[in-house]
Amino acid sequence: MVAKQIRDEITAEVLKMKEAIGVVPGLAVILVGDRKDSVTYVRNKKKACESVGINSFEVRLPEDSTEQEVIKFISKFNNDPSVHGILVQLPLPSHMDEQNVLNAVDIEKDVDGFHPLNIGRLAMRGRDPLFVPCTPKGCIELLHRYAVEIKGKRAVVIGRSNIVGMPAALLLQREDATVSIVHSRTKNPEEIIKHADIIISAVGQPNMVRGSWLKPGAVVIDVGINPVEDANSPRGYKLVGDVCYEEACKVASAVTPVPGGVGPMTIAMLLSNTLSSAKRTHNFQ
Numbered sequence: 001m002v003a004k005q006i007r008d009e010i011t012a013e014v015l016k017m018k019e020a021i022g023v024v025p026g027l028a029v030i031l032v033g034d035r036k037d038s039v040t041y042v043r044n045k046k047k048a049c050e051s052v053g054i055n056s057f058e059v060r061l062p063e064d065s066t067e068q069e070v071i072k073f074i075s076k077f078n079n080d081p082s083v084h085g086i087l088v089q090l091p092l093p094s095h096m097d098e099q100n101v102l103n104a105v106d107i108e109k110d111v112d113g114f115h116p117l118n119i120g121r122l123a124m125r126g127r128d129p130l131f132v133p134c135t136p137k138g139c140i141e142l143l144h145r146y147a148v149e150i151k152g153k154r155a156v157v158i159g160r161s162n163i164v165g166m167p168a169a170l171l172l173q174r175e176d177a178t179v180s181i182v183h184s185r186t187k188n189p190e191e192i193i194k195h196a197d198i199i200i201s202a203v204g205q206p207n208m209v210r211g212s213w214l215k216p217g218a219v220v221i222d223v224g225i226n227p228v229e230d231a232n233s234p235r236g237y238k239l240v241g242d243v244c245y246e247e248a249c250k251v252a253s254a255v256t257p258v259p260g261g262v263g264p265m266t267i268a269m270l271l272s273n274t275l276s277s278a279k280r281t282h283n284f285q
């Protein structure tokens with residue numbers, strides 16, 4: 001599994017850094033409220049940090065916290081030299097302005113890549129962001145690791161969120177794909193999707209993308225993490241993607257599974273961004 005391979009590479013790099021200069025990368029995670037999915041993801045991130053030797057610092061705040069209370073902890077981590085990456089688990093409670101909170105993260109520690117300056121640099125030709133958002137970065141890394149040609153290909157991104165669809169489209173364009181973004185206001189999206197060589201779906205609609213929509217041989221990356229009722233599962237639900245996996249496997253040349261596909265890559269990229277931040281801070285190659 002590519003995510004495991006990347007975690008093994010990071011483990012070796014973290015050890016090398018610790019032995020060479022005595023520095024261990026540190027990741028600070030702020031969780032506001034107690035959404036079950038967010039608690040799971042933060043737990044997965046903490047376990048992943050421990051598995052590769054990265055220090056993790058966690059702050060849990062109640063749902064009714066104020067923006068200023070969250071920003072106070074962000075500022076604390078901004079000024080903590082043992083912290084190289086900071087993330088605020090999304091979504092935040094609806095009474096908060098997410099971007100206002102995210103803007104408080106020092107761009108040098110913005111390992112989620114959500115800071116406007118990082119997104120702006122991602123969008124600009126000739127400029128490079130300090131960090132790329134983890135899920136889109138994981139999608140592109142999967143394409144690279146499986147030697148999928150991107151240059152000159154027709155790519156379709158389904159969904160236009162700030163944290164996945166929009167940066168994914170920018171990354172594909174930076175690799176010279178011809179990119180279309182389909183979204184909730186696109187009429188007959190299947191008429192666009194059927195021409196795609198590469199599809200990244202991040203729309204949050206279970207089993208929306210049918211096998212009949214796909215061009216034979218297309219590569220499909222399914223970002224969707226959609227809980228659907230399942231009496232046979234201990235949790236009472238199971239996770240499915242945006243893509244009809246069984247149908248897609250009959251048409252596409254590759255389809256990422258849910259769970260076990262993009263999710264673990266998201267976390268692997270977070271670890272990678274945190275390590276890169278520590279390396280840059282300490283001028284360590």
Ligand SMILES: Nc1nc2c(c(=O)[nH]1)N[C@@H](CN(C=O)c1ccc(C(=O)N[C@@H](CCC(=O)O)C(=O)O)cc1)CN2
Pocket residue numbers: 040041042044087088089090091112134135163225239258259260261262263264266267
């Ligand atoms: N600050 C951030 N918040 C959120 C992000 C993000 O990148 N930064 N992305 C998503 C959630 N996400 C990371 O936080 C995330 C989602 C899923 C997984 C994952 O490992 N999924 C597993 C299944 C997990 C389960 O059993 O429920 C899989 O797909 O195999 C990791 C991270 C929104 N918030």
